[in-house]
Amino acid sequence: MLKAKTRFASLVMACTMVFSVVGMVFQPAAKVSAADASGTTASISDILKNQHPDGGWKKDYKETSGEWAKSTIDNKATYSEIRRLAKEFKKTNDPRYSAAAIKGINFLLNMQYSNGGWPQVYQSSGYHKHITFNDDAMINVMYMLDEVGARKGDFSFIDSSLADRSKKSVAKGVEAILNTQVVANGKLTAWGQQHDSSTLKPAGARIYEVPSLSAGESSTIVKFLKTRPANSKITASIKAAEAWFNKVKITGYKYVRENGDSQLIADSGAAPIWARFYEIGTDKPIFVGRDGVVKYKLSDIDKERRGGYAWYGNWPSKI
Incomplete structure (x- = not known):
């Protein structure tokens, strides 16, 4: 009887171990963030294989048609591959890699508008052709070109001609930043997520992204400007933006996202937060659902958009 119980216990333990192993084997693999382009994790051979003739990369290597099949700087595409x-x-001194990187850098220089801005997607239409600060796309390109221009770090192999062109490109980009800073009620304020490539005014993108001032992208812009040699225009731009951040900060509340929804909750001890979007001229926080209608309370838009978008953050506190 004792032997039978022992054999039964051993069988149960063995089955438990088998099912545990099976469970581990068939667990889904960790997914790359939706904000990351294919080039952030693709193999080097796939990066070489997926470089477009123009020198750039699409953000999703599986895309075969439409705007997203074109070369872009959205979701970290192109500059991630170059890096x-x-x-x-x-690491390897393999000339295939330096040649592809140089081709990519030349693409970014060619992609830049004459006014200094970069579109989200190359030779595109609709909101993709706007000067794009959204998700820090243009600023991340400028950070990289700044390294190329200095021939430092992994870019020490760059020749002086390409380095000089990269320096000039960054300088043009700074001019675009200064020229797109929004003046409202006679004062310099901040920047939009994207700006019209002709008028330089804030422009809309997806239906819930209307022309407005963006605290998040503006914070990254100011942080970049602080890395530039100071002059009167840059200093004035930074001071104006910081004054605007201070004016529109929200205190006494914390932002909570959970269970597919989000809300503001009163909390006297909470650190300052900022709305993602502010109405130009009034500086009121604005919220927009998939109906495209501007609302002034987060609770007034649909749950899917409340939970599917970061409507508040502490971006300026990180400058």
Whole structure:
């Protein structure tokens, strides 16, 4: 009887171990963030294979048609591939990697508008052609070109001619930043997520992204401007933006996202937060659902948009 119980216990333990292993084997693999383009995790061989003839990369290597099949700087595309190729060249000295990186850098220089801005997607239409600060796309390109211009880090292999062109490109980008800073009620304020490439005024994108001032992207812009050699225009721009951040900060509340929804909750001890979007001229926080209608309370838009978008954050506190 004792032997039978022992055999039964052993069988149960063995089955438990088998099912545990099976469970581990068939657990879904961790997914890359939706905000990351294919080039952030693709193999180096796939990066080489997916470089477009124009020198750029699409954000999703599986895309075969439409605007998103074109070269872009959205979701970290193109500049991520260039950085990874430069790093690989430094490690291996394989000329395939330096050639592809140089081709990518030349693409970014060609992609830049004459006014200094960069579109989200190359030779595109609709909101994709706007000067794009959204998700820090243009600023991240400028950070990288700044390194290329200085021929530092993984970009020490760049020749002086391409380095000089990159320096000039960054300088033009700074001019675009200064020229797109919004003047409201006679005062410099901040920037939109995207700006019209002709008028330089804030422009809309997706239906819930209307022309407005953006605290998040403006914070990244100011942080970048602080890395530039100071002059009167840059200093005035930074001071004006910081004054605007201070004016529109929200105190006494914390922002909570959970269970597919989000809300503001009163909390006297909470650190300052900022709305994602502010109405130009009034500086009121604004919220927009998939109906495209501007609301002034987060609770007034649909739950799907409340929970599917970061409507508040502490971005300026990180400058």
